[in-house]
Amino acid sequence: MRKQIAAANWKMNLSQNEAETLLDQLLATEHSLSANQEAIFAVPAIYIPLATQKLVGKTNVYVAAQNCHQKDNGAYTGEISASMFASVGVKHIVLGHSERREYFAESDALLAEKVNAVLAIASTPIFCCGEPLAIREAGTQNTFVEAQLKNSLFHLTAEQITKVVIAYEPIWAIGTGKTASSEQAQEIHAYIRSVFASQYGQSIANQISILYGGSVKAANAKEIFSQPDVDGGLVGGASLVATEFAAIINALK
Ligand code: PEP
Numbered sequence: 001m002r003k004q005i006a007a008a009n010w011k012m013n014l015s016q017n018e019a020e021t022l023l024d025q026l027l028a029t030e031h032s033l034s035a036n037q038e039a040i041f042a043v044p045a046i047y048i049p050l051a052t053q054k055l056v057g058k059t060n061v062y063v064a065a066q067n068c069h070q071k072d073n074g075a076y077t078g079e080i081s082a083s084m085f086a087s088v089g090v091k092h093i094v095l096g097h098s099e100r101r102e103y104f105a106e107s108d109a110l111l112a113e114k115v116n117a118v119l120a121i122a123s124t125p126i127f128c129c130g131e132p133l134a135i136r137e138a139g140t141q142n143t144f145v146e147a148q149l150k151n152s153l154f155h156l157t158a159e160q161i162t163k164v165v166i167a168y169e170p171i172w173a174i175g176t177g178k179t180a181s182s183e184q185a186q187e188i189h190a191y192i193r194s195v196f197a198s199q200y201g202q203s204i205a206n207q208i209s210i211l212y213g214g215s216v217k218a219a220n221a222k223e224i225f226s227q228p229d230v231d232g233g234l235v236g237g238a239s240l241v242a243t244e245f246a247a248i249i250n251a252l253k
Pocket of ligand 1: 009011169173174175176177213214215216234235236237238
C-alpha cells in the first residue's frame with residue numbers, strides 16, 4: 001500500500017515558544033501511526049532544530065522544509081539549499097505551494113529545477129499543484145493541473161517519480177474554509193494518477209502518494225482521506241491546533 005501522509009504546513013506562523021508549546025501539546029495528544037503512515041511537519045526553517053529535537057525517536061514522523069533554493073550553494077543571500085536541509089536531517093521539502101507560486105513568482109520551470117535539487121540529494125519533494133477559482137469555474141482544472149505536473153515533473157525517470165509526493169491543493173480551498181467535496185477530490189486525484197499512468201505506467205502511478213490540501217480539518221479529514229486516490233493531506237490552519245492535527249493523523253487510512 002502506498003504511503004498515507006498527514007503533512008502540517010505551518011507557513012510563516014508561531015513564535016519559538018508557541019512552536020514548542022504546539023509540539024508538546026501534539027506529543028501529549030492521542031495519535032498513532034501504522035507502518036504505511038507518516039506525519040510530516042513543514043515548520044519555518046528557523047524552528048527545524050527545535051522540531052527535530054522534540055520529535056527525535058518518533059517513528060514515521062519527519063520535519064520538513066517549506067521551500068528550498070534550486071542551487072546547491074553560492075552567493076544567494078538569504079536562501080537555503082536542499083543539501084543544507086539534508087545536513088541537519090531534513091529529508092522532505094515542500095515545493096511549489098500556491099503561495100510561493102503567487103507571491104514569489106515560482107514558475108513550473110523553476111520548480112523543475114528545485115525538484116531536481118531535492119532528488120539529487122535523495123530527499124523527498126512534496127510537490128504542490130492546484131487550480132485557482134476561475135479555472136475551476138471554467139471546468140478546466142484537469143488540464144491546468146496536468147500542465148503543472150508535465151512542466152515540472154515529466155523530465156523525471158520512473159524511479160525518480162516514485163520518490164515524489166504530490167499535494168493537490170485547489171487554491172480556492174486554501175485557508176478559505178471552503179473544502180473540495182470528497183467526490184471533487186477523488187475525481188481530480190484519480191485524474192492526476194491517470195496522468196502519471198499514461199507517462200510512467202499504471203504500476204508506477206499506483207505507488208505515488210497524492211495528498212489533498214485545502215481547509216482539511218478534524219471534521220472532514222476522514223471523509224476526504226477515505227477516497228481511494230486520496231493518500232492523506234497537506235494541512236495549513238488546522239495543523240496549528242494540536243487536537244485538530246492529531247485527529248487528522250488518526251483519520252489516515
Ligand atoms: C496549505 O497551506 O497548504 C493549506 C492547505 O492550508 P489550509 O489547510 O489552511 O487551507
